Amino acid sequence: MNQLRTDLTLEAYCELVSAMRPQGYELYALYADDTIVSLAGIEVRVNLYLEKHVFVYDLVTCMNHRSKGYGEMLLHFVHEYARDRGAKYVALESGLARTEAHRFYTDKMDFAITSYAFRKQL
Template sequence: MIPISSTVYSIKPIQSPRELDASFPVMNQLRTDLTLAAYRELVAAMRPQGYELYALYADDTIVSLAGIEVRVNLYLEKHVYIYDLVTCADHRSNGYGEMLLHFVHEYARDRGATYVALESGLARTEAHRFYLDKMGYTITSYSFRKRL
């Protein structure tokens, strides 16, 4: 007998303040320095620039998030940039990150994007393996920054 999951999966944009607040515990696992107030403020400031936040729900529970934006520049042309991609620690290794990333790829294709790009912290070696080995990404550059 093959077990059949009755879990219902859906990917929806985070739009309302209530949805944003409900997504915070998952986002906070990636952006650990954020407070709820800062999260609200930063997302509100990013939205006019084109930032969109999508949640993957397993039944009615947010298990994974992707914060994305369509961008254009000289080296990637039209592309979707992933600012945030996180799966709740309690739900990792269930394929949720892969499902959400496939959604982002399709989202990018639908908008005529040439690439999907992201940055990943140096210490996130499991995430790097996921991007490289499972999802077919390549490492093309280093990212530098200087705090002012």
């Protein structure tokens, strides 16, 4: 996870995950042999524009294990997880600079780019 969330200390990460779990956040790992190679942090959510959906907060494959299909396998698991729970969509956000990830989502995983995400620091 620290390869994706480089700005978080272990302490901050643990505090945030503890606060997220009661809201439904779940973290799944994909192992190759005895090594975690990919992670997905997800939550079932409901809102007015996506109705029931699974939101992917975190999706990362270890740098040493990329381009081996692990991210694809884990995201297929997330798709099945969503279908099993009656979700209409799987949704995620990706940073503007992550062009390789964007290509993966659109070209390989058939995601559509449907909106921009905005935020304002307070």
